[in-house]
Structures are given as C-alpha cells and as structure tokens.
Amino acid sequence: MLARLRPTLDFLPSPIPDKPGLMIRDPFQFSDATLVIPPVLVESLTYFDGTRSSLDLREHLVRLTGELDVGGLEQHLIETLSGAGFLEDENFFRKKDEVERAFASAPVREPVHAGSGYPDDRQELTSTLRQYLGEAATANGRVRAIAAPHVSPYGGVESYRAAYSALTPADADRTFVILGTSHYGEPDRFGLTRKPFVTPFGTAETSLTLVDEIERAAGAGALMEDYCHAVEHSIEFQVVFLQHLFGPNIRIVPVLCGAFSRADRDDGVKRTIGALGEIAAREGDRLLWVLGVDMAHMGVRYGDEFEAIADQGEMEIVARRDRSRIERMEQGDAAGFWEQVQENRDDLKWCGAAPIYTFLRAMPEIRGSLLHYQQWNIDPQSVVSFAGMRFHA
Secondary structure, three states: OOOOEOOOOEEEEOOOOOOOOEEEEOOOOOOOOEEEEOHHHHHHHHHOOOOOOHHHHHHHHHHHHOOOOOHHHHHHHHHHHHHOOOEOOHHHHHHHHHHHHHHHHOOOEOOOOEOOOEOOOHHHHHHHHHHHHOOOOOOOOOOOEEEEOOOOHHHOHHHHHHHHOOOOHHHHHOEEEEEEEOOOOOOOOEEEOOOOEEEOOEEEEEOHHHHHHHHHHHHHHEEEOOOHHHHOOOOHHHHHHHHHHHOOOOEEEEEEEOOOOOHHHOHHHHHHHHHHHHHHHHHHHHEEEEEEOOOOEEEHHHOOOOOOOOOOOHHHHHHHHHHHHHHHHHOOOHHHHHHHHHHHHOOOOOOOHHHHHHHHHHOOOOEEEEEEEEEEEEEOOEEEEEEEEEEEO
16 A cells, blocks of 8 residues: 555645646655645645555556556655655654654754744844834733734734734743644644743743643643644744843743644643643733734635635625634633634634633633734735734733
C-alpha cells in the first residue's frame, strides 16, 4: 500500500509564474521542503490516501501518459514526496521525532516568524510598531485583559492598535497570561512551555511557577513543551507587541488552546480552565490576560463556495453574526458565547473560539468593551475578521 499523504500539509496554487501547479509545504516545519506538483500530476496525489496500492497508481499513470513504461515516473513521485517528509512513512516519523526532541531540549523558544510576520531587525521593528500603534497609550483606567488579533500585524493594524492602546506604562510590572489559538495542536488539549520567548527585542521570561501550577492541575489536559509552540504565531505576535510597549524583560505565561470538540465536558479541559480560574482569582491585578485570537474565516481559501470581499455581500451578514458573539464576550457570557459558536457547526470558523471560551470561563466576573472590529481580505477571495477589545472586572 502507498503511504498516506499527510493531511496537515498546506496545499495552495503555485505563486511561481513559470512553475504552475499545486504548491505543498509543511506548516509544522518538520520539513523545510517546498514542492510544486505539475498540473498533470495533481490528480495522482489522490492515490496517496492510505487505501491505494502502487499498482493503482501505476494504472493511473498509464492512463494519464498513454505509456506502458511508467515505473520511473511512479518511483520519482513516491521518492520525491517521501524525501520531502510529506508522506506518513518511516522517513517522516523519523524527521518528526528529531524535530520534536530538538525543541524539547532547546533552552529558548526562537522567533520563527521574525522576517516574515514582522521585521527581524530591532530598529526596523521598533519603527514599524511605532507606525502601527502610534505614540502614547490612550487608556482610561486599568484593564484586566485585552483581545488582539493574531493575523499578520500589517493586515490587522487598526485592531492591534485598539487593543494595545488600552494598556498604560503602569502595566509593565504585571505578568502577561497569553492565551493563543493552537492552529496545529490536539483538540481539547492545552499546550504549555517553560521556555523563554526570544524576539528581536530580547528575551521574555516565562513564569515557571505559574506554568508548573497549570501543568499539575491539568494532568492529561495539557502537554508540556508542546512542539506547537515552536511554530505557532498566535503567542509570538503578542510577545512582540508587549515588548515594544514595556521592554524585552516582560514576564509571560504562554498557553496554547487547541480547538474544543466538547468544551468543558472534557475532564482535562475542565481541570485546566479551573486552574486558570484559581490563578486569576488569587493573583488578581498582578496578571494581565492577553487573548491572541482571530474570528471568522470565510471564502474560497477556507472551503466556502463564494468569493469573500471584506464588508461586502455575504461578509455583511458575517459581521452581524460576529458582533452577536462579541456581545456575549462583552457580557462575560461563556455559555451564550459557546452556544452561538456551536450553531451550524461554527460555519463562521472562529479559530479563536477556544481561547475566548477558556478566558470567559476562567474569569466569570469579567466584562468587555469592543474597541474596533475589522475584516481583512487575506487574499482576493477570502476574508478574516478580528477585533480589538478590552476587559475589566
């Protein structure tokens, strides 16, 4: 049988004009390879589903090429996919084990999105963030939490600015509990790490005491040194903004939230949320909670049959539905928020639903205010929505 093509890969049209076809890359970075499959061979990838044999593939290639001798083409395709680490075979599992072990033993969490999501030069990064955020903070009163996007900062400038303008220099001494979307993690599980986060600004220290407390309470509900931290952007972007405001030596508690399939009916989820709630009640204003969350994902890129244009057509309806969920967030209504998320199996595809629900459950006394709502065309046919919010007790 042919090994299965990994379902966690990114598949997108080739952006290279002289190399049309299907581009394949690995968002987990177990492999640094990028392949472009020529249009004529794209259908051949369907034979790598774990149920087909090499004979099935060979018969397909014979029909495709009109040639009987396709052994060389067959072998080249298999070896190319396997060598890139794109098949669920021995080569991939070896690569995966090596990369996960390397992250677990690394002393720090490296800034993997520097140079792509934001400038990797410190001075250029400072200049860029000054342009994004403006000068002084405009907040009135002390906040308990903010919600900011985790979309690429250049795409969500207004919402990032709204969220981070709710903070003041007096917040510098607080520990920042960052709840981020885990785009690659297991459902109904939290990802923890003890590693400091390095960015072009310097090193943000992780509160080992609080991380260890969460781990003890969560049991199987959390994975320590979760490899997803190595590649995830939802926390890294928040660390960069916080360091820009308060200096490199901030203290953080980085928590990745995997998608919830059963919400707080899962024992591990309940234990973890309970631990976060106890920490919130005990530590009070010594903590500031930061949600790194995006909202709806609509359009062709995300499996919809329509082309999404920000603030137009179908996206006007999405905006109304987004704002209804945001109202539940403002009211601290975890149950009402989750009820809306479950409607139509979350056809809005809010990737930030798990961190938001976790926060609302852990801090039931919280109330929020919408500062800015925004939709952004991530490509000409697809839209992501997000917001800047502040929360108070």
